[in-house]
Amino acid sequence: xxxxxxxxxxxxxxxxFDAGDAAAVAAAEAxxxxxxxxxxxxxxxxGPGQAKIVRAFNPAAEETLFMPRLQGG
Amino acid sequence: MLPALMxxxxxxxxxxxxPYFPEMPPGDHQITVHWGNRVVDFxxxxxxxxxxxxxxxxxxKAEKLLREWLSPAQxxxxxxxxxxxxxxxxTGRRYRINYGAAVNVDQLDRRSxxxxxxxxxxxxxxxxxxxxxxxxxxxxxxxxxxxxxxxHYPPDPDAPAGxxxxxxxxxxxxxxxxxxxxxxxxxxxxxxWLGL
Numbered sequence: 001x002x003x004x005x006x007x008x009x010x011x012x013x014x015x016x017f018d019a020g021d022a023a024a025v026a027a028a029e030a031x032x033x034x035x036x037x038x039x040x041x042x043x044x045x046x047g048p049g050q051a052k053i054v055r056a057f058n059p060a061a062e063e064t065l066f067m068p069r070l071q072g073g
Numbered sequence: 074m075l076p077a078l079m080x081x082x083x084x085x086x087x088x089x090x091x092p093y094f095p096e097m098p099p100g101d102h103q104i105t106v107h108w109g110n111r112v113v114d115f116x117x118x119x120x121x122x123x124x125x126x127x128x129x130x131x132x133x134k135a136e137k138l139l140r141e142w143l144s145p146a147q148x149x150x151x152x153x154x155x156x157x158x159x160x161x162x163x164t165g166r167r168y169r170i171n172y173g174a175a176v177n178v179d180q181l182d183r184r185s186x187x188x189x190x191x192x193x194x195x196x197x198x199x200x201x202x203x204x205x206x207x208x209x210x211x212x213x214x215x216x217x218x219x220x221x222x223x224x225h226y227p228p229d230p231d232a233p234a235g236x237x238x239x240x241x242x243x244x245x246x247x248x249x250x251x252x253x254x255x256x257x258x259x260x261x262x263x264x265x266w267l268g269l
Contacts, residue, residue, distance in 0.1 A: 007195060007203045011134030043210050049144020053214045065142070067207045068195040072224040073175055 002059070004028055006035065006066045025059045032057040032064070039069040135202030142206055159209050161216035168212055174204040176226055178212075186228075193223035 001016045015031065017024035036042055036055070043051040045063040054064070140148060147157035155172040158181075168191070169179040178191040193211075194204045211219035 005138065007198050007207065009131065009197060009199070011131035011200050011203065012138050041211075043214065045142060049142065049147055051142065051210050051214060053210075065138075065206075065210070067203075067210065068197050070193050070207070070211065070219060070222045071196050072222050073192045073194050 002028070002061060003063045004031060004066065005063065006040075007068060019059050028059070029057040035066045040066040041070075042066055131200040132202065135200030135204075135206070137202070139202035139206045142209070147209075157209075159212045161212050162214055163216040166216075170205050170208050170212075172201060172205070174199055174201045177205070178208055178223075179228075188228055190226040190228060191220065191223045192226065193219060 002019050004015045004017070006013045006015070015028070017028045019025060032042065042054050043065045044054045044058065044061045045051050045065070051065070054061070058064075140151070143151060143157060147159070150157045156169055159168050159170060160166070161168060167181045167185075169181055169187075171177040171179065174194060176190050176192040178193070179187040180189040180191060182188050193208065195207045198204060198207070208219075
């Protein structure tokens with residue numbers, strides 16, 4: 001099952017979806033667009049300790065992490 | 074059924090200087106606990122039992138997520154030292170991400186000395202594991218962009234004057250001098266070319 005992990009005040013919220021289910025994939029894509037539209041940065045895990053920033057929804061991605069906008073502090 | 078716990082060798086000592094809060098004056102109220110081969114902030118002890126007992130709070134979830142996304146070498150270092158190193162994707166510089174959520178990123182030179190401290194985090198997120206994970210990913214994939222948003226601080230809090238002077242020379246005076254020299258060379262070339 002593919003996962004979309006959203007960082008939030010609770011730590012993180014995970015949304016799983018079946019890449020073979022068209023409705024679930026559509027919902028995941030809508031979530032991707034909504035979060036990136038709000039300024040979240042999406043990162044896909046590509047290997048142990050490796051990630052890449054993604055700007056387009058990839059239904060084949062096993063794990064996608066959404067991080068809120070960065071701020072200096 | 075309780076999972077097996079690490080051998081517990083706790084003893085409390087008032088640390089003269091915490092490795093995780095070097096800006097705090099020595100002998101301050103910082104208390105550290107030795108738990109097996111880990112040294113942790115006393116206030117963080119609540120996180121460790123939670124990991125074993127599966128209690129659900131933001132810090133516990135965040136640390137679990139962080140561990141899943143670290144490389145094997147980073148995870149081993151994190152287990153030993155509660156911090157891990159990353160390499161900046163644009164400059165190749167080494168950064169040390171210390172356990173924490175603020176002013177916790179050290180920029181290291183080739184001799185592993187701290188040359189600058191950075192502070193940046195995702196908005197609305199305070200769980201330390203989440204902040205550290207975001208810092209790791211951004212430095213490894215969009216280093217320059219992340220550091221443009223970050224605040225930076227001197228490595229030695231007792232020597233801000235020297236740091237400010239060096240930063241002024243490096244970031245204001247040097248570019249200005251180079252700009253003037255370049256402009257002078259261009260003007261001289263134009264004059265010579267036009268035969269004036």
